[in-house]
Amino acid sequence: MTAVAIQGTLDEIGMPLVSTTFVVVDLETTGGAPSGSEITEIGAVKVRGGEVVGEFSTLVRPGSSIPPFIAVLTGITDLMVAGAPRITSALPSFLEFAHGSVLVAHNAPFDVGFLKAACELTGARWPPFHVLDTARLARRVLSRDEARDCKLSTLARLFRSGTTPNHRALADARATVDVLHGLLERLGNVGVHTVEELALWQSKVTVAQRQKRHLSEQLPHAPGVYLFTAPDGEVLYVGKSKDLRTRVRTYFTASETRPRMTEMVSIATGVTGIECATPLEAEVRELRLIAERKPRYNRRSRFPERGSWLKLTVEAFPRLSLVRQVRDDDATYLGPFGSRRLAEAAMTAVHEAVPIRQCTQRLSMKPASSACILADMGRCGAPCTGAESPADYAVHVDAVRQAFTGDPGPLVRRLLERISLLAEQQRYEEAAVRRDRLSTLVRSAARGQRMAALAAVPQLVAARRRELGGWELHVIRYGRLAAAEVSPPGADPRPYVDALVATAETVRPAPEPLPAATAEEAECVLRWLETPGTRLVRVDGVWALPWPSAAGYAAVVEARDEDHYAAQPFADRRPLRPLR
Structure with missing residues (x-):
């Protein structure tokens, strides 16, 4: 098969790297985080077309003494910065120097974080810089055989920088310039020629992907839904975008971190676009198409019919039942739940708060001879034996129905009392489990009430x-x-x-x-x-939530989420999207 050369269109050009002005910046500080630490030195190098066109360097006098170990690391002492300008003077000068450029730094979140904090402190506006991180790029360009790590000193040696990094801002910025040029040279060999492609670049773009970029040319610059199709017409993947052409083109001009997307693009032979009037229409059409076509490369929203519901049955002595479908049978429903596990957790929370029966047989008014063990435990009033009258049992049923459709307050308060009691007894794991069940119940009730109000x-x-x-x-x-x-x-x-x-x-x-x-x-x-x-x-009609409603107990859900977040103090919470 003969390879077909595809000429790029004018709107694919973007900002060519060869004519883009980059400002490579490095900072020295009194500590590792903007909170409680200050900038002591700013160094920056302006480059365009591979040539240095300007440099910026200044010491900055912090408001407190430089810690001894920082002075040893950087060589910057209190005496050196005694006559230096404050950040209120140094920062505007740097921002003027960097105006209109693409900002580059090694481990950019560190430097950009300090600069943004300085802007907040001084009342300056942080410009909408496009930010590139040479450390992040290096992790995607270089293999372990080439560089054992992505420290600036390691990369400077690899790319034979003329400047050795020494923890001084200007020297480190000069070394970063050489690293940037080395990485751009590597990326140019795989077809990355614009700033836009550089920002989206994740790994090498295959030849097969790049040859298919013409599939996006017939799509409009408009919101809508796109469908990747196989040679036999099978829909492989459905997505949405505010700009169809730009979004689909990224599948071919920049590679994907998701292996299944690379595989999907290698199979696809066509892309169909459905233009929509608004982004909301595009989002809705995407969901409907995924549910209808069930594309094999979409992971979410393929089976909306698989949701689980809690049903408060309609019978002499109602009970909770886990069902897959809502019927027009005058029963009260709660859901849908994303999984059976969540539905069971909410059901357990209700059973812990209300002594509604848990047996599955249909009860008649004729009393049974004996009750189950739940009655002995005080978890059920034993309506089966006549120990609890229909009127008394109806009080429990009304509490459950009210929790599903209106105010879950009585149930929430009972569960919180039990959770507090367990905590006082230092039974923290049991308390946490019950807290999670309560959160699931409140979250699902609030979600269901919002949808029911709109559906009415x-x-x-x-x-x-x-x-x-x-x-x-x-x-x-x-x-x-x-x-x-x-x-x-x-x-x-x-x-x-x-x-x-x-x-x-x-x-x-x-x-x-x-x-x-x-x-x-x-x-x-x-x-x-x-x-x-x-x-x-x-x-x-009327669009309104009941009052009071489950939404009034959002603090229960938020407390649970905060506790789970705090339980993982060293989890990697860095945003995955590029810095802007």
Whole structure:
């Protein structure tokens, strides 16, 4: 098979590396974190086209003494900085020097973190720099055989820098310039020629991937959904973007860290784009297409029908049942839960708070001869034996129903009392388990009540102003997105609203508390509606949560999340997206 040469389009050019101005910066500080530490020296080198076009260097006088071990490491003493400018003078000078450039640093989060902190301290505005990290690039470019680590001193030796790093800002910045040029030379060999490609670059782009970049050329610069397809027409992957062409092009101009995406691109022979009026419509269409086509390379949202629900049955003595489907049977439901495990945790929390029966047989009014062990433990009132009357048992049922559809306060308070008692007895692990169950119950109740409130509204029309002018307009019926449109800048949006309502999809309500869409779609719509700046244009019916509701107990969920976060003090919590 003969390889086909594909010429890139003009909008793929971006910012060519050869004509981009880089400012490579390095700092010396009194400590390892901006909180409690200060900058003592700033060094920077400005380069363009491989040539040095300027340098910046200044000591900075901190507000406190330099620790002895820092003075030994850097050679910077209190005497040296006694006549140096304060950061209030040094920082504006550096920002002026770096204006309009791409900022580069080795271990950029450290240097950028100190510079941003200095901006906050001095009241200066941090410019929207594009930031590159040579340490991060080196980890993706170099193998272990070439460099045992990605320290600046190691890389400077590898790329034969003319400057030896010595923990002084300007010298280290000069060494970083040589490292940057060495890495850019390596990346140029694999087709990275612009700043945009450099920021997205993760690993080597295969020839097969690059030859397929023409598949994105027919796509528009508009929000929508894209579908990668196999030779037999099978949909391999569905994604969404605010800019279809730009997003799809990244699969071919920059490589993926996800191995399955590289495999998917190698199989795909076509990309189909579905243009959408608004980003919300694109998000909803993506969910619907994934649920319908179930692409093998999508991991999420493929099986919305597999959710689990807790059902409060309709019988003489109701009980909780774990089910897969909501029926129009006058029962009360809680969910959907993402897994059976979560549903069982919520069920256990209810059973711990309310003595509702846990047996599965259908009870009649005729008393049984004996009760189960739960009655002896005080976990059930034994309605099966007649020890608890239907009226007395109905009190427990009403408490559960109210927790699902309104105020879970009585259940929450009972569970918190038991958790506190366990903690006082130093039974911390048992308390933590019960706390997690309570959090699951409250979180699912709050989520279900939000969706049920939206699902009860026959029609809701909302709008949000666009950055480019005009309005994003959406019609939501029973929790389902029924129509989306954009009104032009400067035009009266009311005629567009009228037309959109007239042509919107006809939607029939689903059994309560279900929305007329998947739970995931309803949550997407809710997030958009709750975003600041969204305006309600029309509401047919009432859109409101019950009061009080499960949302009033969000502190229970937040406390649980904070405890879990604190339990992993050394977890890697660095953001995975590039610094900006």
